[in-house]
Amino acid sequence: MLQNILLTREIYASEEHNMMREMIRDFIHNEILPQTDKWEKNGMVSREIWERAGELGLLCIDMPEKYGGSGLDFSFNALFIEELGKKAVSGPGFSLHTDIVAPYLLKYGTEEQKQKYLPQMALGKLITSIGMTEPNCGSDLRAITTSAVDKGDHYLVNGQKTFITNGFMCDMSIVAVKTNVGTEEEGVSLLIMESAWDGFDKGVPFKKIGMKAQDTCELFFDNVKVPKGNLLGKEGKGFKIMMTELARERLTVALNAIGGAEGAIENTIEYTSTRTAFKQPIAAFQNTQFKLAECATQLQLHQAFLDRCTQLLSEDKLTAESASMAKYSATEMHSRVVDECLQLFGGYGYMWDYPIARMYADNRVARIYAGTNEIMKLLIARGLFRE
């Protein structure tokens, strides 16, 4: 089977990783998968699953214990992301919360901000999101128009965000806004905004072609008063912070993609070994074998590169270009693998009851979000021609 031929992955080989893997698998199998249908109908997961993940120490895994995290290194986050990908779990936006919002606070937050939000985040009692994209701009983030006007002890925020992961369930969002509009100091700043505040509204979760249990939605701000103490990092430095932190976000998308590809191949080996045509298993046809051999080869190549990237990220050395290569290449590979695998399921591959169908629908967005793959190539190319 697949595990017999893939190289041992040293980054996940310790006893602690094995124990964590077992725990994650039980959690997914017993507590997540049985709820998928219900969550897909509701367009969102339950708050209980967030709190359960918090109880198990699966949120904010690499955050220091003094803020309620598990104090482990990033490879444990990576393991969790891959395991979720393998089983096509796309409802709870755990990774966005753990791997994007928490590091923003940890790196750029004041002690007061960290104490207020991080322990609640680690417990899953405070769900978070990040609001960058707006109806009129996604790739070109400098063009955002949500504004924050300085009113002395607070900012007055007006504008709108869209396609926000965890948007409907979030209690807090890190929101990119324009400050000092029309002056020489005009720039992007980041504000920590609580969804219970007056003037902060949410749209209903979007109906998407995949990730149906994920509460992706719009956020609206109508004269929201944000205390000055909720500025994250320095005023006008938001764009730089986002560009620095996007490397980690891109790696997490790539990790989910290789987990997804592995899950798809495993599923397909199992299915084609039992389904028969012309009096033999589908797996006996050379076409099936060659297709799966190609998929397994691509998976292994990407695992090797991503293991290196994971290690570099843990050491704070992952470059924007390598993260972009990982995101672009792994998500393209994942799409190809899932497409080939679905074909080998025949008509059943098109049926929602089969995980391969969900994998097919879910994976498509990975080439679009966290920066489109075209933008990834732009960033890589920029590095190539930098003096």
Ligand SMILES: Cc1cc2nc3c(=O)[nH]c(=O)nc-3n(C[C@H](O)[C@H](O)[C@H](O)COP(=O)(O)OP(=O)(O)OC[C@H]3O[C@@H](n4cnc5c(N)ncnc54)[C@H](O)[C@@H]3O)c2cc1C
């Ligand atoms: C399910 C989902 C979840 C999301 N979650 C979040 C979230 O939590 N927070 C958040 O802020 N955003 C989120 N997004 C938004 C996502 O990051 C954006 O959709 C993405 O960055 C692309 O922006 P856009 O949709 O505005 O596309 P556009 O920027 O309008 O791009 C349209 C097309 O033009 C191409 N293009 C644009 N510029 C160039 C260029 N210079 N060269 C070549 N081609 C170019 C793009 O690659 C794309 O193919 C999410 C999106 C989805 C679908």
